Amino acid sequence: MISELLRVEKLRKTYSRRGGLAPRSDGRIPALDGVSFSIAPGETLGLVGESGSGKTTTGRLLLRFEQPDSGKVLFQGEDWLSLEGEALRRRRRDIQIVFQDPQTSLNPRMRVGDQIAEPLRIQKLAPRRELPAKVASLLAAVGLAPEAAERFPSEFSGGQRQRVAIARALATAPKLLVCDEPVSALDVSVAAQIINLLLDLQERTGLALLFISHDLAVVERLADRLLVLYRGRVVEEGPTASIVARPLHPYTAALLSAASDLNPLSRHSRIVLPGDAASSQPVAGGCPFEPRCPIARPRCREETPRLEPVESPHRAACFFPGELAVGAGARFPTGAERVPEESST
Amino acid sequence: MPPLLSVRDLKVELPIGGSFFPAVDGVDFDLQAGEALAIVGESGCGKTLTARALMNLLPEGSRIGGSVLYRGRDLLALNENAWRHLRGREIAMVFQEPAAALDPVQTVGDQILEALMAHVSLSRADALARARRILEEVSLPDPDRALSEYPHRLSGGQRQRACLAIALAADPSLLIADEPTTALDATIAAEVLDLLDRLRRERGLGLLLITHDLGVVAGHTDRAIVFYAGRVAEEAATEDFFRTPLHPYSRGLLASAPRRGAGPHERFRAIPGAVPDLAFRPRGACAFAPRCPDRFEPCDEREPELVLVGGTKARCFLYESRVGPVDSQQSTADSPS
Numbered sequence: 001m002i003s004e005l006l007r008v009e010k011l012r013k014t015y016s017r018r019g020g021l022a023p024r025s026d027g028r029i030p031a032l033d034g035v036s037f038s039i040a041p042g043e044t045l046g047l048v049g050e051s052g053s054g055k056t057t058t059g060r061l062l063l064r065f066e067q068p069d070s071g072k073v074l075f076q077g078e079d080w081l082s083l084e085g086e087a088l089r090r091r092r093r094d095i096q097i098v099f100q101d102p103q104t105s106l107n108p109r110m111r112v113g114d115q116i117a118e119p120l121r122i123q124k125l126a127p128r129r130e131l132p133a134k135v136a137s138l139l140a141a142v143g144l145a146p147e148a149a150e151r152f153p154s155e156f157s158g159g160q161r162q163r164v165a166i167a168r169a170l171a172t173a174p175k176l177l178v179c180d181e182p183v184s185a186l187d188v189s190v191a192a193q194i195i196n197l198l199l200d201l202q203e204r205t206g207l208a209l210l211f212i213s214h215d216l217a218v219v220e221r222l223a224d225r226l227l228v229l230y231r232g233r234v235v236e237e238g239p240t241a242s243i244v245a246r247p248l249h250p251y252t253a254a255l256l257s258a259a260s261d262l263n264p265l266s267r268h269s270r271i272v273l274p275g276d277a278a279s280s281q282p283v284a285g286g287c288p289f290e291p292r293c294p295i296a297r298p299r300c301r302e303e304t305p306r307l308e309p310v311e312s313p314h315r316a317a318c319f320f321p322g323e324l325a326v327g328a329g330a331r332f333p334t335g336a337e338r339v340p341e342e343s344s345t
Numbered sequence: 346m347p348p349l350l351s352v353r354d355l356k357v358e359l360p361i362g363g364s365f366f367p368a369v370d371g372v373d374f375d376l377q378a379g380e381a382l383a384i385v386g387e388s389g390c391g392k393t394l395t396a397r398a399l400m401n402l403l404p405e406g407s408r409i410g411g412s413v414l415y416r417g418r419d420l421l422a423l424n425e426n427a428w429r430h431l432r433g434r435e436i437a438m439v440f441q442e443p444a445a446a447l448d449p450v451q452t453v454g455d456q457i458l459e460a461l462m463a464h465v466s467l468s469r470a471d472a473l474a475r476a477r478r479i480l481e482e483v484s485l486p487d488p489d490r491a492l493s494e495y496p497h498r499l500s501g502g503q504r505q506r507a508c509l510a511i512a513l514a515a516d517p518s519l520l521i522a523d524e525p526t527t528a529l530d531a532t533i534a535a536e537v538l539d540l541l542d543r544l545r546r547e548r549g550l551g552l553l554l555i556t557h558d559l560g561v562v563a564g565h566t567d568r569a570i571v572f573y574a575g576r577v578a579e580e581a582a583t584e585d586f587f588r589t590p591l592h593p594y595s596r597g598l599l600a601s602a603p604r605r606g607a608g609p610h611e612r613f614r615a616i617p618g619a620v621p622d623l624a625f626r627p628r629g630a631c632a633f634a635p636r637c638p639d640r641f642e643p644c645d646e647r648e649p650e651l652v653l654v655g656g657t658k659a660r661c662f663l664y665e666s667r668v669g670p671v672d673s674q675q676s677t678a679d680s681p682s
Contacts, residue, residue, distance in 0.1 A: 050530035051502060157619045158388070187387035187620070188557060192601035192613035199610060214531060217560075217603035221611055244605075258531040262604045264563040264583050270539070273532050278500055279486040 004074075005208050006039040006062070006176060011071035013057055013232075031057040032068065033232035033288075039176065044202065044209040046223030046240065048216060048255065052278045053229040055212045059178045062210070063097050064088060076175075093123050093172035100181040102161035106153040112164050113139075113149025119171045138167040141204075142197060159190035166197065173205075180212045195222065216259040220244055228252045231277055231288045234307055238314030248316035250324040251289050257326045271324065287319070295324050347417060348375035349519055349551040350399070356410035357394045357403060359623065365408055366623045369394050370575040372411075378518065379545050381552040383562040383583070385598070386572035389620050392555045393441075395572075396523045399553070400438050401428055415519065434464035437512035441524035443504035447496040453480075453507045454492030460514040479510045484536045502529045509537060516548065523555040538565045559602045563587055571595050574621060574632035581657035591659040593639045631662070639663060 013032040032054045039045045047055045061068050064083070073080040075094065083091055096119075099105040107115055116138050117131045126134050136146040142163040153161055162182060169177055179198065183191035195218065202209060213219045219226065219240075226243050228236040228251065236249040247253040254271040273292045274280075280291035286301040287293070293300065299319055307317040316322075357369035369391040376382045384392045397403050399413055401420065413420040415436065423431070440446045448456055457476040461467065467475065473492070480488035483506040496504055505528050512520060520541070526534035542565055544550040554566055562569050562583060569586045571579040571594065579592040590596045600614040618636040626632050627645075634644040643649075643662045651660045 050532065051500065159619055188559070188598060188603075189387060189601045189616035190619060191603075192615035193617075195603075196612050196615055199612060215603060216531075217605050220605065221603065221613070254532055256605075258535040259560070259605055262559055262563050262587060262599065262602060264587050270535050272536060272539070275484070275486045276500075276502060276530065276533055279503075 003041065004038045005041045005043075005076060006210075007072075007074040008038065008058075008062075009036050009072040009074075011035045011058070011061060011068045011073070013054075013061065013066075013068045030232045032061075032071075034071075035229070035232065035234055037227050037234065037237065039208050039210060041175065042202070042206040042208055043225070044211055044223045046219035046226045047210060047212045047229065048214070048219055048226055049229035050214055050255075050277055052231065054232040055229050056180055057232075058229075059097060059180045059210065059212055062095055062176075062178055064092070090123070093119070093125070094174050095176045095178065096169035096172060096174040097178040097180060098162070098165050098169050098182045101185045102153070102158065102165045103185075105165055106161060106168075108153055110152075111149065112151055112153060112156075115153075116149070116164070116168045116171055119168065123172050125172060134171070138171055141170065141201065142167045143193075157190070158186050159193060162186060162194050163197065166194075166201075170201065170205075170207075174207065176208045176210060178210045178212070181214070182211075183218065184213070184215070191218075198222070216244075216255055228255070231282075233288055233317065235289065235318070236314075236316045237307065242311070242314045246322060247326065248310050248314065248321035249289075249318045250293050250295055250320075252316075253324045253326050254294075271326070287317075289318075295320055346377070348414075349378045349380075349416065350376040350553070351414040352395075352399070352411070353414075354411040355395065355398060355413065356408075357391070357398050358408040358410075359394075359404070360406050361624050366626075368407075368575050368623055369398065372572075372577055374570055374577070374580065376519070376551050376553055378551050379549040380568070381541070381545060381554055381566040383554045383556060383566040383569040384572060385556060385559065385562055385569055387557060387598075387620050389574075389623065390572040391575040392572050393523055396438065396521050396553065396555050399521055400432065400436065402438075433460055433512075433517065434515045435517055436519045436521065437515070437517040438521040439505075439508050439512045439523065439525045441527055443501065443508045443528065444496070446508050447504060447511075449496055452493050452495055453499070453510075456507075457492075457511050457514050460511045464515040476510070476514065479514055480507075482540055483507075483509045483513070484533065484540070485510065502533050505529055506533075506537065509540075513544070517550070519551045519553070520544075521553045521555070524557070525554070526561060527556070527558065534561075541565065559599065560604075571598070574626050575623075576632065576660060577651060577658070578633065578661075579657065579659045580651075585655070585657055589657075591654055591657050591664065592633075592661050593637045593663070594633045595659075597636075597638075631660075 011032045012034055014030045047058060049055045060066055113135045116135045120126045120131060120134055135149050139146055139148050144163055183194050186194060201207060211219060211222050223240045226240050227234055230251050236243060236252045243252060247256055254273050257271045275292055282288045282290050283301045285304060287305050290296045290300040305317045305319050307315050309315045310321045352372060352374050355369055355372040356367055358365040359368045372395060384395060386392045398409055403409060454476055458472050461472050476492060477488045480491050485491045485503055485506045499507060526537055541552055545552055556562060566583050569581060569583050570577055573594050579595045590599055597616040601616055616636055629647060631644045631649055634640050649660050649662045649665050651658045652664050654664045
């Protein structure tokens, strides 16, 4: 049995509503509605879902930016949510975060070296005279020259800024790094560099990653296991390979069918979901995905399916797991469909 | 049939520190009715500026050159009054950032009606019915409510779909879409792109799609043009582009793009380095040379011409020795009908 680094139990977090086209029922919407998962040391867990799925909220709760309404977080067996004051400040070094946009997560008026040294100073992890050497080695770890320390964030490209943000996050030698859409704001060729960097760092340091992304094509490459969120609930969980090969939840199947496919000759039939997640209010007591589900039955409006092992350890919260396969959606005319002509060589 | 849009030697120069730098440099392409043409490239490659140049929406102080013919009329020679008749009715545009494109103090419905009634004579009731139908087409949930909502009450994805509804309201012949689905969730993006496919098929809408997303290019376009540092690096039929990309930059882009079916922990093949800043671009040499795995002597000595190899145009010395340069005045002959 692998020991757990992090265990999250039944996290719940509700925000009050601000606008949008969703039905205004009670004015409170659960961002997280009983989410549980665990991460082993050195493991990468991919957290996948669309806007409003609760993936960013999950990261924020782990970083203690805010507290959940209920639920438990155990980090190395310790009650993470009850840490306060000095104890919390000391333990923050263990869980760090990299955000989507380094343009806004870095301080524009502070030299890069000072920003990387800041967590080291606050955490008293190195005496002042050793800081420059520490900063240089962190910069080297993310592929930047030591001279970068003297420059300001605006002097770097987007990809280099994200490297700086990663160096800063690594300064405290965290055991878990939360990456919230770390490459979504970057160009393709640069995003690839950053993903490779994360893979290298993980191999070298045994760091565990919680990789939050909407892009299955990226997560598929990184994550050992996947957690698929829909409206604040885990709808599917399991080894990446097994989910990608055979998604059990119809929402996962739809996500996979919409993910980037770079073969223009396989313009496959997409699973088309009506509406969007935010405004498709489920029936109380029913399955949260029912209003958009292509295979919903009457039962789905009466009961909420629980996350259950279908092919252990692959679990799904669906009464009809595996019924909707990728590519099995209604044939949707794509307009650009052409019979490929035989290439004349 | 003459092309819907014909762009020749388009040049956009931006002022930086007192001098002008070519951000778009000698771009040629044609777009047929019903066709989807992708302009692909990374930040700063000039793809958005090209779109804005076509719509006469360039930033203050920039200089433009070349010709842009829409159904034979030179758009660069039109005055603002003539533009008002064309914009929306014939040529519409959707931008990446929907919040900036919408009027915050007007309801979505009023903005669609405004776009509609500026060009089409309809009773208010008919216009409303049409506005409602357009909102349904762009998959905006609860179209009746959406009509009376202000933009700030919509989510980002909903705002983007509202923008698309406004752009499509007057049934334009040409839609210039700059990263129209980048802000949308994958399942919603798929729906919007399917809608654009349908409009092309049913109404012959011409689509110029500016994107960095190769998955969108593969799934929804007929031809693709790859920009690098303000220049066309490659132009090819979409199928050819993905099957046999010619330019080393195209190959690098395709190799570095996340694609389905890769193994866990498999490294991406990244292109080393980054796109050079406008003011620091190599002049008189291939702009991609510093990052190019195939770099050889001529690459640093002069800039390669765009050459025709099979049906594909590529700006690279790997091919220049084999064939002659493309006559820049010649139109793309073999675009799909």
